[in-house]
Amino acid sequence: MSDMLQIEVKVNGAQRLIDVAVHHTLLDVLRDDLELTGTKECCVVGECGACTVLVDGRAMNSCLMLAVEVDGSEVTTVEGLATDGRLSPLQEAFLDAGAAQCGFCISGQLMAAHALLSRIPHPTVEEVNEGLAGNLCRCAGYEQITQAVLMAAEGGDR
Amino acid sequence: MRGFQYARPVTVGEAVALLDEYGPDARLLAGGTDLVIGFRDGSIRPKVVIDLKRISELRPSIEHTGESISISACAVMTDIVEHAGVREHFPALVEAAQVVGSVQIRNRATLAGNICNGSPAADTAPPLLVYDAMVAVSGPTGARRMPIDEFIVGPKRVALERGELVTAIELPIPDPPIGSAYTRLTRRWGTDLASITLCCGVDGAGVTRLAYGSVGPRAFLVVDESGILADPHMSDDAKAPLLDRMFAEATPSPRSMRASPEYRLAMLRVLGARALRTAIGRLPKGSTT
Numbered sequence: 270m271s272d273m274l275q276i277e278v279k280v281n282g283a284q285r286l287i288d289v290a291v292h293h294t295l296l297d298v299l300r301d302d303l304e305l306t307g308t309k310e311c312c313v314v315g316e317c318g319a320c321t322v323l324v325d326g327r328a329m330n331s332c333l334m335l336a337v338e339v340d341g342s343e344v345t346t347v348e349g350l351a352t353d354g355r356l357s358p359l360q361e362a363f364l365d366a367g368a369a370q371c372g373f374c375i376s377g378q379l380m381a382a383h384a385l386l387s388r389i390p391h392p393t394v395e396e397v398n399e400g401l402a403g404n405l406c407r408c409a410g411y412e413q414i415t416q417a418v419l420m421a422a423e424g425g426d427r
Numbered sequence: 428m429r430g431f432q433y434a435r436p437v438t439v440g441e442a443v444a445l446l447d448e449y450g451p452d453a454r455l456l457a458g459g460t461d462l463v464i465g466f467r468d469g470s471i472r473p474k475v476v477i478d479l480k481r482i483s484e485l486r487p488s489i490e491h492t493g494e495s496i497s498i499s500a501c502a503v504m505t506d507i508v509e510h511a512g513v514r515e516h517f518p519a520l521v522e523a524a525q526v527v528g529s530v531q532i533r534n535r536a537t538l539a540g541n542i543c544n545g546s547p548a549a550d551t552a553p554p555l556l557v558y559d560a561m562v563a564v565s566g567p568t569g570a571r572r573m574p575i576d577e578f579i580v581g582p583k584r585v586a587l588e589r590g591e592l593v594t595a596i597e598l599p600i601p602d603p604p605i606g607s608a609y610t611r612l613t614r615r616w617g618t619d620l621a622s623i624t625l626c627c628g629v630d631g632a633g634v635t636r637l638a639y640g641s642v643g644p645r646a647f648l649v650v651d652e653s654g655i656l657a658d659p660h661m662s663d664d665a666k667a668p669l670l671d672r673m674f675a676e677a678t679p680s681p682r683s684m685r686a687s688p689e690y691r692l693a694m695l696r697v698l699g700a701r702a703l704r705t706a707i708g709r710l711p712k713g714s715t716t
Contacts, residue, residue, distance in 0.1 A: 270432040270475065291433035291476070294463065314464050315532055316618045327505070327534040333463045334535070335456075337433055338478065381530065403529020403618055 276340035280305070281349030289336040296320045298336035299346060307347035307376045318404030321377040322346050328384035330403075347376035350383060359383055359421040366417035370408035378404045382418045391422050428467050432475045439484055439565050439594060442477055447567045447590030449475045455592055456480075457501050458536040460528065461544050485594060489513060497563075497597045504533035504541075516600050518709070519609035519626045520554040526611060527551070529618045539593045542575070545583040545645075546620075552579060552646035553626035553638035554609050558598050566591035581644045605630045606710030608702045611641075612694050614685065622686035623695055627702035629657040631714035635706075637699065642677040642691050649673045659707050663700050670699050 275288050280303060289298050296313075299305045299322070311319035313332045320331040323345040350357045356364070359382055369375045378401060385392060385400035392400065397418045406414060436442040446453050452474040456462055465471030479485050485500040491512040498507065504524040507513050514521050527533055527541065527550050541551045542562070552575075560575040567590040575596075578586050587593070607628040613619040624640040633654030640646030655661060655669050679691040686694075 270434045272430055272432060274433065290430070292428050292430045292466070294428075313467060315460055315528065318529065318531060321531055328531050329535050330460075330531045333460050333532075335433070335459065335463065335476075335478075337435075338456075338459070338480065384530070400530055402616065403531045 274337050274340070276337055278339050278341075279343040281345055287336075291335065291337050293336050294332055295322070295324075295334045295336045295339055295344070296331040299331060299344075305346050305348050309373055309376055311373070312405075316403075316405070317374070318377040318381060318401075319374050321380040321404065323380060323384055326384070326387065328381050328403075345380070345383075347379055350379060357383075358424050359386065359418070362417040362421035362424065363414070366413045366420055368410055368413040368417040370406075370410045374404060374406045374408075378406065378414055382414075382421070385418070386422060392418070394419070429469065429472055431466075431473050433478065434475055435478045435481045437481050437483065439482055439592070442479060442482060442592060443566055443590050445475065445477050446592060450589050453477055455543075457540045458503060460532050460536045461540065461546075479592070493600075494602075495597050495599045497595045498538050499595050500539040500593050501537055502539075504528075504536050504538065505530075507538060508533065513598075517554065517558055517598055517607070519557065519607040519628070520551060520598070522609035523550040523554045523611075523624070523626070526613075532618070538596055542579065542596070543585055543587070543593055545579070545581070545585050547582055547643060547645055548620045548624060548641040549646065550609075550611065550621060550624055552640050553624050554607070555596065555598075556638035556646060556648040557607060557626045557628040557636045558601070561597040561599070562593055563595040563597060564591050565594050570594070572597070576648055579645050601628075601630070603631055603714055604711045606706040606708065608705035608709060610698050610702045610705075612686070612691075612698060620685065622683075622691055623698055625695070625698045625702055627699070627706040629703070629706045629710055631710060633657045635703065637673050637703075639674070639677065639695065639699070642674075642679040642695060644678075647676040649676065656703060657707065659710075663704075666700070666703070667696070670696060670703070674699065 309319035311317045315330045315333045322331045454473040456478045487502040488499045489510045490497045507524040541549050555575045561572045562578040605628045609626045611621040612623040626638045628636040635651040635656040638648045679688040
């Protein structure tokens, strides 16, 4: 037992060895230790989804997990969606649809949508609504966000 | 967040030894979707956090033997929703698991945690009661099994002794088959705690099992063996007085911010009648005596 632990995590494709305080959340470590501030801190009770990341491919609230729990796992944050400086088709669709207003929730929306499309490449509107039900947008840009996800699905592998 | 020590045992025995040593100063961590909130707001202040996810016996797994389905302590809601055997035999548990929180929560929250957390509003408690689930427990004196109805005690209380932890939840395959349905009342779609949770199961012999939560200190199971509720040919009006008596255990709190007692009691009858109709409709053809 200890209060610090070294963990091995693959973050956005790069293997990392990180010393973390055992009581720090994954969100704390991503933002403060790894300076990946794309992942947002908001409600910190698992209701708003702004802190959503993928852990081994599944969308999760990084505010509700200790960083030590992802030891040996693969974590993808919003910074990991673009490849070689080019936005992913999903990110492009968010821009095209005007889905980002203030933008604060968008990292989480993107990660939840990315997880949804990996599971269901061509979702119905209902499936998009359910897949993003854990992500709140206080600008209430839900129409455009849903539209963006459907546009990205339509575009397929473009 | 206050500091604590973190332990990552690899066997149930090690976890039990730690739990036994630290008693109330230790907390078990599986999904953590309730626990981490408590760490942050200071309502839960453990000295030691025991992470169960490295214990091979507790790894997420759902085992289907001929007579039962066993759901390990670290299996999450998404695992349950996606499992073909659970979908076939325990549709009401699937319906409950798939409305817990959001996708993000369901990818993390465990069935065992939902029960051990002891919330009167736990979505999965009513279906587990209707399906007569057994809780497998390990502790300093060995392993034991107990019915879910005895395991659930009250708000934040379950029948675990010092040093004990849940290793699995076992669901006996209903024989003969039953029709079952889960429904709940929330203020909105998406992440919300339920104002009523309700599950109904009927069998071909006319037995109706009804379990409901979020309207008292724990989820209650009531059974009607008169055959009246399960009768597909009897009208809702004829069933109403009996259904009302089934809800006698409901004592919704006047202090809840989610719904008034009057509203909950009125809606309990609506949801009860609705779940009963769905359950009867799902009873396999030819199983009515």
